[in-house]
Every structure is written in structure tokens, then in C-alpha cells.
Amino acid sequence: xxxxxxxxxxxxxxxxxxxxxxxxxxxxxxxxxxxxxxxxxxxxxxxxxxxxxxxxxxxxxxxxxxxxxxxxxxxxxxxxxxxxxxxxxxxxxxxxxxxxxxxxxxxxxxxxxxxxxxxxxxxxxxxxxxxxxxxxxxxxxxxxxxxxxxxxxxxxxxxxxxxxxxxxxxxxxxxxxxxxxxxxxxxxxxxxxxxxxxxxxxxxxxxxxxxxxxxxxxxxxxxxxxxxxxxxxxxxxxxxxxxxxxxxxxxxxxxxxxxxxxxxxxxxxxxxxxxxx
Amino acid sequence: xxxxxxxxxxxxxxxxxxxxxxxxxxxxxxxxxxxxxxxxxxxxxxxxxxxxxxxxxxxxxxxxxxxxxxxxxxxxxxxxxxxxxxxxxxxxxxxxxxxxxxxxxxxxxxxxxxxxxxxxxxxxxxxxxxxxxxxxxxxxxxxxxxxxxxxxxxxxxxxxxxxxxxxxxxxxxxxxxxxxxxxxxxxxxxxxxxxxxxxxxxxxxxxxxxxxxxxxxxxxxxxxxxxxxxxxxxxxxxxxxxxxxxxxxxxxxxxxxxxxxxxxxxxxxxxxxxxxxxxxxxxxxxxxxxxxxxxxxxxxxxxxxxxxxxxxxxxxxxxxxxxxxxxxx
Numbered sequence: 001x002x003x004x005x006x007x008x009x010x011x012x013x014x015x016x017x018x019x020x021x022x023x024x025x026x027x028x029x030x031x032x033x034x035x036x037x038x039x040x041x042x043x044x045x046x047x048x049x050x051x052x053x054x055x056x057x058x059x060x061x062x063x064x065x066x067x068x069x070x071x072x073x074x075x076x077x078x079x080x081x082x083x084x085x086x087x088x089x090x091x092x093x094x095x096x097x098x099x100x101x102x103x104x105x106x107x108x109x110x111x112x113x114x115x116x117x118x119x120x121x122x123x124x125x126x127x128x129x130x131x132x133x134x135x136x137x138x139x140x141x142x143x144x145x146x147x148x149x150x151x152x153x154x155x156x157x158x159x160x161x162x163x164x165x166x167x168x169x170x171x172x173x174x175x176x177x178x179x180x181x182x183x184x185x186x187x188x189x190x191x192x193x194x195x196x197x198x199x200x201x202x203x204x205x206x207x208x209x210x211x212x213x214x215x216x217x218x219x220x221x222x223x224x225x226x227x228x229x230x231x232x233x234x235x236x237x238x239x240x241x242x243x244x245x246x247x248x249x250x251x252x253x254x255x256x257x258x259x260x261x262x263x264x265x266x267x268x269x270x271x272x273x274x275x276x277x
Numbered sequence: 278x279x280x281x282x283x284x285x286x287x288x289x290x291x292x293x294x295x296x297x298x299x300x301x302x303x304x305x306x307x308x309x310x311x312x313x314x315x316x317x318x319x320x321x322x323x324x325x326x327x328x329x330x331x332x333x334x335x336x337x338x339x340x341x342x343x344x345x346x347x348x349x350x351x352x353x354x355x356x357x358x359x360x361x362x363x364x365x366x367x368x369x370x371x372x373x374x375x376x377x378x379x380x381x382x383x384x385x386x387x388x389x390x391x392x393x394x395x396x397x398x399x400x401x402x403x404x405x406x407x408x409x410x411x412x413x414x415x416x417x418x419x420x421x422x423x424x425x426x427x428x429x430x431x432x433x434x435x436x437x438x439x440x441x442x443x444x445x446x447x448x449x450x451x452x453x454x455x456x457x458x459x460x461x462x463x464x465x466x467x468x469x470x471x472x473x474x475x476x477x478x479x480x481x482x483x484x485x486x487x488x489x490x491x492x493x494x495x496x497x498x499x500x501x502x503x504x505x506x507x508x509x510x511x512x513x514x515x516x517x518x519x520x521x522x523x524x525x526x527x528x529x530x531x532x533x534x535x536x537x538x539x540x541x542x543x544x545x546x547x548x549x550x551x552x553x554x555x556x557x558x559x560x561x562x563x564x565x566x567x568x569x570x571x572x573x574x575x576x577x578x579x580x581x582x583x584x585x586x587x588x589x590x591x592x593x594x595x596x597x598x599x600x601x602x603x604x605x606x
Contacts, residue, residue: 105339168380174336175375176368176395176446179361186394190385 010266016259023072024079031069032057035226039064044242058248061231062238067245070226071252077227078208078256081142085207086200088146093153094196098184100154101161111158118151123210124217131219141220145207156199160192194271201264205257212253228253285312287454287486288333291347295325295332295510297340301561302328304510308488310454315480315487317497317518319533320507323556326490329507330456333488334373335363350454369399372447376459378439382431388415389427392446399450414445418475437468441475448479455480456488461496473500494537498522503591506530509559509567516592526586526602527594528572566596574598 023030039060046052047059047067058067100111127144134140164170165188173187212229214220221227223234228249235245288310295303303325310316318326331337333348335355348355350371355363367373375381383391392414393407402410408427415423418441431439440460447455457476461469477500480487489500497504497518505515506529514527525531535550554571566583569575578597587593588600 168375168377169383171336172373172375172381172443172446173383174364174367175334175373177364177366177398178368179364182398187383191383 006266006269009262013259013262013266016255017263020075020256020259021079024075027072027076031072033066033069035065035069035073036224037065044238046242047244050244059244061235061245067248070231071248074226074228074231074249074252077221077225078211081145081211082204082208084142085145085149086204088142089150089203090153090196090200093150094157097154097157098161098188101158102165102184102188111154115151115154118148121148123148127214127219136219136222138221138225141211141214145210149203149207152199152203153196156195157192160195161188164188164191197271198264198268201260201267205260209257287312287351288488289347289349290333290345293329293332293345293348295328295337296342296561299560301559301563302510303332304559306512308505310486310488312453312486313484314502315489315500317501317504318488318490318507319492319494319497319504321492321556324507325510326507327458330373330458330488330490334367334371334456368395369450370452371454371456372452373456373458374443374447374460376462378436378443378463381443382439384431387428387430388442392449395446395449410449414448415442418445436464437472440464440472444475448483451483452485454486454488458490494533506533509556511567511595513568514594517590520590520592526588526600527596528574529568
């Protein structure tokens with residue numbers, strides 16, 4: 001029974017993440033309106049279930065833009081940020097971690113120093129500085145998060161590499177004449193990738209939340225892009241009389257992050273069980 | 278023993294020393310293995326057998342220091358080869374199989390892809406050629422349905438099968454030297470016998486020089502042409518296998534042989550022999566006989582340099598005692 005519940009949770013997570021991804025990709029086909037088109041005659045129209053009309057199922061914002069369309073396009077921003085951040089930070093973190101874990105000694109000292117140095121950098125402060133210097137844009141957010149969120153990848157890649165490094169098949173590969181590069185890429189990496197996948201889901205959820213937080217603070221995606229965090233920020237002045245303007249993107253964020261975490265937990269269970277056989 | 282011409286020496290090691298920081302793991306080992314010869318390195322855990330093998334293959338862990346007067350494989354001076362040169366020899370001219378077949382294969386790839394990779398690396402074979410050769414070798418090591426096995430992952434194979442795969446992998450490029458580090462220790466007894474028979478057959482067919490590491494004197498008796506008994510990083514006795522079992526001379530070798538019950542020959546009323554104590558950790562500055570603390574014949578002289586005594590037929594041992602010490606007493 002327990003196993004079944006977990007199974008359902010994993011599938012639910014996969015459906016949420018997969019669904020959001022599909023929505024993000026085919027956003028232009030799904031969105032009923034142009035997410036940037038303003039209609040000042042129809043501002044803060046409530047959603048259909050709160051007395052609005054079918055014209056704007058999720059209502060409109062303070063500039064009369066269709067909320068459903070903005071939510072759909074917002075999925076693009078969230079997924080884009082999540083994926084690009086994980087790819088960037090994953091590349092950096094895994095490279096450092098595997099090198100440190102495999103070679104040990106001085107190399108490992110350097111990697112550990114880099115990790116400690118990174119952990120002592122406050123993320124929001126860096127984001128603030130970078131935005132002050134360069135102005136806010138999607139690229140800046142992706143780069144800031146990608147260049148900062150690699151610490152967990154590095155830590156996990158390092159420890160798992162250390163475990164794998166001393167296994168016989170690595171020695172056997174060396175005895176069969178494999179080069180170092182070959183051993184790192186083809187022998188070590190495939191055997192730690194399950195751990196890294198779990199980290200990737202956690203980091204993706206974190207990146208999406210951080211983007212929302214940064215956008216809320218005005219340090220992230222610049223208006224008029226429909227980021228969910230930005231939608232909450234723009235709606236906060238109206239939340240007492242039109243609560244849906246923060247509820248709708250808030251719930252979307254919550255569901256997506258929950259989905260990613262469920263998927264991550266499920267992956268951990270699945271891959272963990274596969275290993276012990 | 279067959280007399281072989283001296284130019285067919287595959288591996289020659291003289292005065293090999295390996296240190297890990299303040300521990301001397303191997304202290305001046307000399308070996309020579311001819312083509313078609315099985316040389317057994319025997320000794321208890323921690324005596325430096327495996328380290329010797331790894332040192333020859335250039336696979337020692339970081340922090341290990343290796344020195345040798347001679348470390349020659351055919352005409353290659355291994356002590357002068359860099360990592361790249363060693364990598365070219367490993368898996369091609371010299372191959373190694375390990376103790377633990379359950380962990381010696383990478384769980385992430387099929388048997389076929391691990392085997393074809395070795396051929397692609399050393400021979401530049403195409404995928405198809407490599408698969409044909411891999412299947413041929415699997416058949417040769419007694420695996421039925423080799424085509425099927427090529428597509429399987431290591432976890433789908435039993436321990437005995439995996440060790441056969443490891444042997445097949447080691448032989449892919451027709452090596453001249455095969456080092457087998459306790460290849461049957463992790464297997465159960467019936468499978469052990471099969472694997473040993475297989476190694477013996479392959480060695481005869483291919484004319485391999487086989488360096489077999491074991492702690493099992495039963496395996497030595499059945500496999501070896503020549504035996505070197507190791508103790509605390511040194512060879513204490515080396516002899517053709519018949520000579521060693523007929524006339525073990527070093528007190529340690531005697532002690533080892535006394536520990537083995539022989540059905541019908543051991544006396545039931547006497548306790549089985551044992552050697553008290555454990556193998557000591559040896560510092561690089563250590564002098565004298567390393568066995569003296571556990572030896573019943575030790576006297577003060579044993580703390581000084583011990584001579585290597587030569588007997589007939591290439592039988593030699595490292596001890597102050599003369600050849601006929603037990604008869605003189």
C-alpha cells in the first residue's frame with residue numbers, strides 16, 4: 001500500500017512537470033489572448049468562478065491583460081529558468097565535484113575551497129549587485145543563478161565520485177588501458193548520474209522559486225514579461241480587493257515546485273532501489 | 278619443468294620496492310616469468326602480493342612510491358614508461374583480472390559494450406568486428422549463448438559467469454602476460470575449480486605468462502610451475518613447485534604447509550599447525566628477518582641482514598639457517 005502511494009505521488013509529480021513543460025512549449029496555441037495586450041476598460045476583472053466571464057477565465061490584471069494567457073506564458077519563463085539554471089550550474093558543479101573526488105589531494109583542496117567560498121556568497125546580494133551593474137534581464141537571471149547554484153551538484157558529485165573511484169571496475173578499466181578522460185566520462189559519470197538527477201530536481205525547484213523571489217523584488221525578469229513572481233509583485237497592491245491576482249500565480253508556483261519535488265523523491269526511491277539489487 | 282630459452286622472458290622484476298609513506302609494502306622483490314609459465318605469488322593477507330601486481334601494472338594508488346632495479350616487460354622498461362605508454366600496454370600486451378567479479382564490471386554498460394570498447398581502444402576495431410571477436414572469446418571461456426550474454430548487464434550474470442567475462446575481456450587483445458589477483462577467492466568451490474581449469478587450459482593454448490596471486494596452497498599445487506612465497510613484502514622462498522612442496526626450507530613456508538590438513542596423512546591426535554602472531558607493519562628502516570618475531574628458530578643474528586641461499590634447481594630462500602638445518606638438529 002505504501003509503495004503504491006509513493007508510486008502515485010511520483011506519477012503525479014511527473015504529470016505536473018511534464019504538463020507544465022508541454023504548456024510552456026505550446027503556449028502560443030493554448031493562450032486565448034495576447035499576454036501583453038492591455039485593455040484598460042477591463043481591468044481587474046475577476047475569474048470566471050468569482051463572477052467574471054468566459055472571455056477571461058482567470059480574470060485580468062491591473063492593466064487589463066488576460067491572466068490565463070499571462071499564466072501560460074509565465075510557465076515558459078519558469079521552465080526556461082529552471083532548465084537553463086540546472087544545465088549551467090550542473091555543468092560547473094559536476095565538473096568540479098568529479099575532478100575533486102577522483103583526483104583528491106591538491107585538486108580536491110581547490111574544489112573544497114571553491115565550494116566553501118561559494119557557500120559564503122549571499123545569493124540575493126550578488127543578484128542585487130549584478131542587476132545594479134547590468135540592468136535586469138532573463139539572461140542575467142539565468143547566469144546569476146547558474147553561476148551560483150552549483151554548490152550542491154559539486155558536493156554530491158564529489159562524494160559519489162569518491163565512492164565509485166575505489167571500486168574494482170575503475171581499476172579494471174585502468175588495467176584494460178583506459179585513459180583518465182575515458183574513466184571520468186564513461187566509467188564514473190554514468191554511475192553517479194542517478195544521484196545527480198535527484199539534485200537536479202531539487203535545484204530546479206530552487207531556481208524557479210528564486211527567480212520568483214528575485215522578480216518579486218524587482219531584481220529578476222523585467223516587466224512586461226509574464227513571470228509568475230513578477231505577477232505576484234505587480235498584483236500585491238490590489239490583493240485586498242482582488243485576491244486572485246496573487247492567488248493564481250502563487251498556486252501555479254506552488255503546484256509546479258511541489259510537482260518537481262514529488263518527481264525528485266520518486267526518482268530517488270526508484271534509482272535507489274535499482275542500485276541495491 | 279620445461280626448459281625455455283632465456284629470450285622468452287616476458288616479465289622481469291629485480292629488487293622492486295613500494296612504499297606508502299612510512300610503510301614499506303614491498304621490499305625488494307625479484308621475479309622472472311617466462312612465456313607459457315605460471316608463477317604463483319603466495320602469502321597471507323597484507324604481505325604485499327597485490328601491491329606487487331599493481332606495481333607491475335602501474336596501477337598503484339596515489340602516494341605510493343615505486344622503485345626497481347629492473348622492471349622489464351619484453352623490451353619495455355616499465356619504470357621509464359609514462360602513464361600514456363603504460364595505458365597502451367595495459368589491456369593490450371598485459372592484462373589483469375581481479376578478485377571480486379561482482380564489482381569488476383561497470384554496472385552501467387552491457388557486457389558487449391565493455392568488451393568492444395577495449396578492442397576499439399587498442400585495435401581500432403569497428404563495432405561489428407569487435408562484437409564478433411568478443412563473442413568468440415566468450416565462447417572460448419566456456420560461456421554458452423555468447424551473443425545473448427553480450428547484450429546483458431553485469432547484474433544479470435552470476436559470479437562465476439562474471440569472472441569468465443573478466444577473463445575473456447583480459448584476453449581480447451591476446452596479451453602476453455596475464456596477472457590474476459586471487460581470481461577465485463570470491464567464488465564458491467565448484468565454480469573455483471572450473472575457473473582454475475579454464476585458466477590452465479587458456480594458458481597452455483595461448484602460451485600466456487601467468488602471474489597468479491593466491492593465498493591458497495591447494496591452488497598453487499595444481500596451477501604453478503614456479504612459486505614465490507611472500508612474507509612482509511619480501512620473497513622468503515622461491516622454487517619450482519615440485520621442489521617447494523617436496524622440500525620446503527624457509528621456516529615460514531614450513532609453517533604454512535603445516536597449517537594444511539591432508540586427509541589420510543595428517544595425524545588426528547595432533548593439533549593442526551599454526552603460526553602465532555600476525556604479519557608486522559614494516560617501516561622502511563627495518564633490518565633483518567621480518568619473520569623473526571614469529572619464528573621458532575630465531576636468534577640474535579636474525580636481526581641483522583639475512584642471506585639469500587641458493588639450492589639446486591633454482592630453489593632459493595631467505596634465512597640464516599642452512600639448507601639442512603632440520604637434519605642437523
